[in-house]
Amino acid sequence: MALILFAARRLFYAAILVIGVLVLSFLLIRLAPGDPVDTLAGQMGGMTEEIRAGLRSEYGLDQPTLVQLGIYLERFASGNLGYSYFFNLPVLSLILQRLPATLLLVLTALVVAVLSGTTLGVLASRRPNGLLSQFITVVSVIGYSAPVFWTGMLLIILFASVIPILPVSGMTAAAVSGGWLLDSVDVAHHLVLPAVSLAVVYLAQYSRLTRASMLDVLGSDYVRTARAKGLEERKVFFKHAFRNAMLPIITIVGLQFGNLLAGAIVVETVFNWPGLGRLAFDSVLRRDYPTLLGLLFFSSLLVIVANQLVDVCYRLADPRIKAS
Structure with a gap:
């Protein structure tokens, strides 16, 4: 029972940490200079103001920052990491394609x-x-x-x-x-x-x-x-x-x-x-906000998993920790 409570407590702290990373990353990315629509316009050789406004509305960039954050967290809770602005693919599938090479x-x-x-x-x-x-x-x-x-x-x-x-x-x-x-x-x-x-x-x-x-x-x-x-x-x-x-x-x-x-x-x-x-x-x-946020989420998740595994190895290497 003590081990189950310990694992549950660590998972709870890990979930809070991941949410904190997502919120902080979202706000910092929005505060950074540059705009995804301007980047796309530069790559396409220019676009009209009507097209720019349509893209900002489609991506939700015309909403206040806190509204965008709430929409993103709601989608994240349902397992939706968004759609890449540049690669035109779901962020989750894009990351899963690249994850094995990095690991x-x-x-x-x-x-x-x-x-x-x-x-x-x-x-x-x-x-x-x-x-x-x-x-x-x-x-x-x-x-x-x-x-x-x-x-x-x-x-x-x-x-x-x-x-x-x-x-x-x-x-x-x-x-x-x-x-x-x-x-x-x-x-x-x-x-x-x-x-x-x-x-x-x-x-x-x-x-x-x-x-x-x-x-x-x-x-x-x-x-x-x-x-x-x-x-x-x-x-x-x-x-x-x-x-x-x-x-x-x-x-x-x-x-x-x-x-x-x-x-x-x-x-x-x-x-x-x-x-x-x-x-x-x-x-x-390319100012691809959804992909960056998805990458930060997976990176924080990998670090958390690695630290949990280190805790297990520490307990195996030092019997005093296991006894306590």
């Missing part, structure tokens, strides 16, 4: 960053004053300092001109169509550079955090006690120290998931990856 990119980058960063941090903590530790520290600082778009552009230059062995644009090759196996290999081939570009910054963060957390745990009393009992160093290092040192990493994974989605917007734009980030970039340029 593939973000989750791949997250796995690469966590596994690689944790491994490098553990290696650096074993001999904190050694050459390997210093080398990992320097590499981590460089990776953390490099902007995502700069890393992506360098990879494009490297693998488009110097070593042309990896594709630098898109998600699939138009000429490839040989069954699910070849298609999967083709997608994985295109995924390498975007995933690496997105993972580098977070890999450096996890590496530094793991090193600091491991050094802190290795200096604790219970680790010294375990060594005094004569336990093997490998067992002390991995069973006693590493498990406790992973708790801050799990926390940061949840906190950084939103930043990872934000970084995906830049990476998808640089590599022309057909995901939500690229859709968000196009929607901002």
Whole structure:
């Protein structure tokens, strides 16, 4: 019963948070300069005032902002995210088409960053004053300092001109169509550079955090006690120290998931990856309000789900939280 009440309370808070995100996003988008009808008029080479007024009436842009907000929330409650001004498609179907590509990119980058960063941090903590530790520290600082778009552009230059062995644009090759196996290999081939570009910054963060957390745990009393009992160093290092040192990493994974989605917007734009980030970039340029609001809703939903999963992992990693 306690677990059910806990889950219900978290779902209630999550619902309030999503509604708050939608309301705030709606108001901020309306306050931003620009108008969807003016953008459409510019792309069409101009339109008459009658057509402009008709479009504003059709889109509901001639209503006061609070009235528009009420209409949008009413439609949202019924599962209707609106209709895209530019793509001329329902926002929900448009997002669902792009969502798998973004999830593939973000989750791949997250796995690469966590596994690689944790491994490098553990290696650096074993001999904190050694050459390997210093080398990992320097590499981590460089990776953390490099902007995502700069890393992506360098990879494009490297693998488009110097070593042309990896594709630098898109998600699939138009000429490839040989069954699910070849298609999967083709997608994985295109995924390498975007995933690496997105993972580098977070890999450096996890590496530094793991090193600091491991050094802190290795200096604790219970680790010294375990060594005094004569336990093997490998067992002390991995069973006693590493498990406790992973708790801050799990926390940061949840906190950084939103930043990872934000970084995906830049990476998808640089590599022309057909995901939500690229859709968000196009929607901002074209003042496509319904699509932007739908993207913000799904992004907040993904972040909330990620944080819930992190809570579950935290309870599994630390029995004290599970007991409480």
